[in-house]
Amino acid sequence: MAMHTIKLTVNGEPHEATVESRLLLVHLLRENLRLTGTHIGCDTTHCGACTILFDGQPVKSCTVLAVQADGRQLITVEGLEKDNKLSAIQDGFYQEHGLQCGYCTPGMMITGTALLERNNSPSELEIREAISGNLCRCTGYVNIVKAIQHAARATKQETP
Amino acid sequence: MKIDTTPEVSGMGHSMKRKEDPRFIRGKGNYVDDIQLPGMLYMDIVRSPFAHAKIKSINTEKALKIPGVLAVITGETLAKYNLHWMPTLMSDTQMVLPVEKVVYQSQEVAAVIATSRYIAADGVDAVEVDYEPLPVVVDPFKALEPGATVIRTDKKDKKDNHIFHWEVGDRAATEKAFAEAEVVVKQDCYIPRIHVASIETCGCIADFDRVNGKLTVYMTTQAPHAIRTVFALVAGHVGLSEERIRIISPDIGGGFGGKVPVYPGYVIATAASVVIGKPIKWIEDRMENLQADSFARDYWMKAELAAKKDGTITALRIKTLADHGCADAAANPSKFPAGLFSICTGSYDIKHAFAEVDGAYTNKPPGGVAYRCSFRVTEAVHMIERVTDILAQQLKMDPAELRLKNFIPKEKFPYQSALGWEYDSGDYARALKLAMERIGYPALRKEQAEKRARGELMGIGISSFTEIVGAGPSKHFDILGIKMFDSAEIRIHPTGKAIARFGTKSQGQGHETTYAQIIAEELGIPASAVQIEEGDTDTAPYGLGTYASRSTPTAGAAGAMAARKIREKAKKIAAHLLEVSPEDLVWETGKFSVRGAPQRSKTIQEIAFAAYTNHPQGMEAGLEAVCYYDPPNLTFPFGSYICVVDIDRGTGQVKIRRFMAVDDCGNIINPMIVDGQIHGGLSMGMAPALMEEISYDENGNVQGGSFMDYLVPTAMETPSWETDKTVTPSPHHPFGAKGVGESATVGAPPAIVNAVVDALSHLGVTHVEIPMTPERVWRILKEKGVAE
Numbered sequence: 047m048a049m050h051t052i053k054l055t056v057n058g059e060p061h062e063a064t065v066e067s068r069l070l071l072v073h074l075l076r077e078n079l080r081l082t083g084t085h086i087g088c089d090t091t092h093c094g095a096c097t098i099l100f101d102g103q104p105v106k107s108c109t110v111l112a113v114q115a116d117g118r119q120l121i122t123v124e125g126l127e128k129d130n131k132l133s134a135i136q137d138g139f140y141q142e143h144g145l146q147c148g149y150c151t152p153g154m155m156i157t158g159t160a161l162l163e164r165n166n167s168p169s170e171l172e173i174r175e176a177i178s179g180n181l182c183r184c185t186g187y188v189n190i191v192k193a194i195q196h197a198a199r200a201t202k203q204e205t206p
Numbered sequence: 207m208k209i210d211t212t213p214e215v216s217g218m219g220h221s222m223k224r225k226e227d228p229r230f231i232r233g234k235g236n237y238v239d240d241i242q243l244p245g246m247l248y249m250d251i252v253r254s255p256f257a258h259a260k261i262k263s264i265n266t267e268k269a270l271k272i273p274g275v276l277a278v279i280t281g282e283t284l285a286k287y288n289l290h291w292m293p294t295l296m297s298d299t300q301m302v303l304p305v306e307k308v309v310y311q312s313q314e315v316a317a318v319i320a321t322s323r324y325i326a327a328d329g330v331d332a333v334e335v336d337y338e339p340l341p342v343v344v345d346p347f348k349a350l351e352p353g354a355t356v357i358r359t360d361k362k363d364k365k366d367n368h369i370f371h372w373e374v375g376d377r378a379a380t381e382k383a384f385a386e387a388e389v390v391v392k393q394d395c396y397i398p399r400i401h402v403a404s405i406e407t408c409g410c411i412a413d414f415d416r417v418n419g420k421l422t423v424y425m426t427t428q429a430p431h432a433i434r435t436v437f438a439l440v441a442g443h444v445g446l447s448e449e450r451i452r453i454i455s456p457d458i459g460g461g462f463g464g465k466v467p468v469y470p471g472y473v474i475a476t477a478a479s480v481v482i483g484k485p486i487k488w489i490e491d492r493m494e495n496l497q498a499d500s501f502a503r504d505y506w507m508k509a510e511l512a513a514k515k516d517g518t519i520t521a522l523r524i525k526t527l528a529d530h531g532c533a534d535a536a537a538n539p540s541k542f543p544a545g546l547f548s549i550c551t552g553s554y555d556i557k558h559a560f561a562e563v564d565g566a567y568t569n570k571p572p573g574g575v576a577y578r579c580s581f582r583v584t585e586a587v588h589m590i591e592r593v594t595d596i597l598a599q600q601l602k603m604d605p606a607e608l609r610l611k612n613f614i615p616k617e618k619f620p621y622q623s624a625l626g627w628e629y630d631s632g633d634y635a636r637a638l639k640l641a642m643e644r645i646g647y648p649a650l651r652k653e654q655a656e657k658r659a660r661g662e663l664m665g666i667g668i669s670s671f672t673e674i675v676g677a678g679p680s681k682h683f684d685i686l687g688i689k690m691f692d693s694a695e696i697r698i699h700p701t702g703k704a705i706a707r708f709g710t711k712s713q714g715q716g717h718e719t720t721y722a723q724i725i726a727e728e729l730g731i732p733a734s735a736v737q738i739e740e741g742d743t744d745t746a747p748y749g750l751g752t753y754a755s756r757s758t759p760t761a762g763a764a765g766a767m768a769a770r771k772i773r774e775k776a777k778k779i780a781a782h783l784l785e786v787s788p789e790d791l792v793w794e795t796g797k798f799s800v801r802g803a804p805q806r807s808k809t810i811q812e813i814a815f816a817a818y819t820n821h822p823q824g825m826e827a828g829l830e831a832v833c834y835y836d837p838p839n840l841t842f843p844f845g846s847y848i849c850v851v852d853i854d855r856g857t858g859q860v861k862i863r864r865f866m867a868v869d870d871c872g873n874i875i876n877p878m879i880v881d882g883q884i885h886g887g888l889s890m891g892m893a894p895a896l897m898e899e900i901s902y903d904e905n906g907n908v909q910g911g912s913f914m915d916y917l918v919p920t921a922m923e924t925p926s927w928e929t930d931k932t933v934t935p936s937p938h939h940p941f942g943a944k945g946v947g948e949s950a951t952v953g954a955p956p957a958i959v960n961a962v963v964d965a966l967s968h969l970g971v972t973h974v975e976i977p978m979t980p981e982r983v984w985r986i987l988k989e990k991g992v993a994e
């Protein structure tokens with residue numbers, strides 16, 4: 047199996063890795079870089095537990111090869127907190143009980159982060175549409191919607 | 207409900223933020239697949255493409271030639287240790303790996319052990335299995351016909367596919383009531399096979415330490431202690447005795463009952479680790495998860511309700527055929543092969559009832575596990591709530607009025623049901639009336655009449671369910687003989703902080719928070735200073751685990767009782783410190799003070815310090831207690847749900863416009879968490895009502911084996927649930943609580959079906975089977991000539 051050396055930035059830190067062509071990005075993150083906050087919940091690109099920011103776009107890292115991340119900037123759940131301060135999305139999930147088992151949560155928060163970056167006052171429907179590629183079995187989505195709304199309010203207060 | 211503690215202490219009734227969340231929102235949870243041990247190997251499983259086939263040969267040669275593939279384990283390998291079969295929780299048997307034949311599609315056939323998960327998958331592709339297909343039995347009715355192919359040929363003398371017959375109630379009295387009835391309604395109803403599909407699949411790391419002879423298994427299990435005992439029973443003969451087995455259940459990404467049973471993968475990984483002497487990780491993928499384990503329901507019911515013309519229900523009769531797949535691997539208490547199906551008289555005062563259930567084997571994976579519900583309660587509630595509506599329709603009565611007429615009146619509690627339960631407490635009319643008020647029932651009926659006149663399809667559905675949760679009492683309930691108590695152990699540190707361990711295991715329910723709140727309530731130690739641990743059999747006291755909404759009724763109760771033991775000892779220490787007799791002390795949250803002299807007091811923190819530094823002579827030092835709580839009865843949470851649907855005449859799509867859920871789970875520990883549990887439960891109630899089903903074609907090929915075809919609701923299909931509550935405490939529970947995690951899954955489906963039938967009732971529709979997919983509904987619209 048051919049090996050490739052790739053360079054990528056994850057949560058602001060540069061990394062270099064030598065990987066097989068077939069290695070999935072999610073496995074690179076979880077197993078090589080030990081960033082286990084990005085989860086795996088399916089094999090058909092449906093659940094979104096593996097969602098990360100790939101050059102700023104929310105992407106399902108189970109459906110990207112590690113080699114495709116060469117030269118890219120990635121953000122995972124571990125990169126949301128800055129200077130020991132939770133991001134607005136993280137705080138929203140905490141305050142509004144937006145998680146139960148926590149398994150879908152990293153992917154949900156990443157998707158929510160990307161949504162708020164392009165639209166800082168989404169309607170309930172826009173939020174539901176944005177997270178419709180992320181499955182949650184525990185919460186019934188009600189409090190996830192509230193968590194993202196909470197974060198939207200906080201973000202707007204910070205950057206009027 | 208009165209709140210007795212300050213927000214700093216956060217006892218019962220506070221919506222305390224969850225203690226587990228800081229790690230989860232940072233991506234620092236610790237799920238099984240996150241664990242990496244030095245030298246760890248990976249296992250992947252070869253699965254059968256056939257539902258019933260003889261295995262002629264398994265050729266592992268090519269697989270073993272792949273660099274990095276270390277071993278291929280087959281049934282023959284395990285047979286050497288007599289580990290190729292294992293007992294199920296229902297005392298049936300199930301194959302770990304087959305020697306002769308496979309009995310369901312996707313059954314485990316062999317396992318490849320390799321240095322990476324990719325190489326293990328390569329190995330799986332390279333294993334060559336030669337099968338000879340056998341006739342397949344998928345229909346449980348046909349399975350019981352004379353001459354049907356016998357599936358369990360492993361059982362000597364087994365000449366058919368019948369598993370059990372179970373019945374309850376007075377058959378003769380019920381027959382008489384039916385003979386004398388003024389009105390009888392009947393309905394057949396099928397509750398399809400579904401799958402919990404927790405977002406984390408199942409898996410384990412088995413780590414056998416050859417030097418110390420100790421096996422540690424990190425496992426996605428809801429019941430770690432029971433699993434340890436099962437392992438000791440199954441593998442005792444190969445030297446694994448119980449003190450050398452440690453089961454660790456780390457963070458779990460949703461369980462819902464699917465993580466109660468022992469699956470073959472766990473056993474194979476364990477056997478492989480013992481043989482190879484290295485840690486072995488097995489994580490099933492989603493397709494394996496949906497095709498091979500954790501199935502629920504598959505109940506074919508026939509129900510009849512007898513009543514007077516004024517709507518008074520006089521008798522109920524239900525006959526059920528349960529499709530268990532190839533093994534009875536349900537997780538019911540031993541004496542209840544049909545679980546707690548006998549709750550089927552529901553919320554109604556029905557004098558005579560009789561229910562019978564037969565179980566059948568088919569060529570499907572083991573079924574009947576659970577789907578976020580207490581042992582077959584969902585099926586029972588679906589049936590009674592459906593026939594009640596059909597009776598209302600027949601009598602042209604409003605379904606709310608019919609329910610109010612037949613509810614067990616609140617004065618009758620504790621209530622003896624016709625099928626043998628003692629309901630602890632309830633006020634059903636209050637819950638229904640609150641739901642009707644909150645949703646604006648009369649206005650909705652008016653709107654419906656107007657819409658109907660315009661040809662629009664709108665329906666309003668009610669479900670007034672009674673749940674039965676919190677097993678045991680141990681005199682009735684056991685799993686493989688182990689009594690269904692649960693446990694708590696609390697230790698108070700010298701500085702007045704605490705650690706407490708429980709026999710249960712949270713999978714998202716928030717035990718680290720709610721259990722701390724129980725202890726905070728009882729002892730006045732702030733919940734934030736109470737550390738909760740579960741899921742490690744080397745440290746936690748023995749318990750039966752978390753499922754069937756039993757944690758609060760059993761382990762939660764154990765926590766309160768252990769805390770009360772601590773308070774008793776604390777009282778003696780306080781008396782010693784204050785130089786008074788214990789009888790002169792009064793307790794108020796967090797301190798003992800002298801009766802009549804409240805300024806003379808000792809806080810729990812001062813008492814804790816004294817327990818280690820200045821305890822009375824003759825008293826043992828320390829401040830800790832254990833309680834194994836055996837509940838005197840189950841708890842019976844209840845509620846009334848009202849659902850409003852609109853049906854699209856062009857597509858047949860059912861849209862839930864509003865859904866009002868009024869729940870009563872007695873006294874509440876954390877309202878925020880209870881609300882969250884209900885939201886999740888409602889979604890998992892809606893899912894089988896509208897979307898989810900795992901069916902099989904005539905060859906036993908699974909039709910819902912991936913998220914491509916098994917439709918788990920997204921945020922788009924899920925409505926914004928509305929919730930409210932009434933509070934009717936359980937009289938026998940130490941703090942008046944009842945279980946709640948599954949009420950909504952049980953109560954929601956019939957409310958949705960009743961709403962859809964209500965929308966179509968003027969067309970003569972009396973029943974719709976689930977899932978009520980657009981296609982199924984559209985076909986009805988077409989048949990009735992109203993499709994657009």
Ligand code: FES
Pocket residue numbers: 085086087088089090091092093094095096097106107108109
């Ligand atoms: S793991 Fe499910 S979408 Fe990536």
Ligand code: FES
Pocket residue numbers: 144145146147148149150151181182183184185405459460714
């Ligand atoms: S919190 Fe469990 S899957 Fe979303």
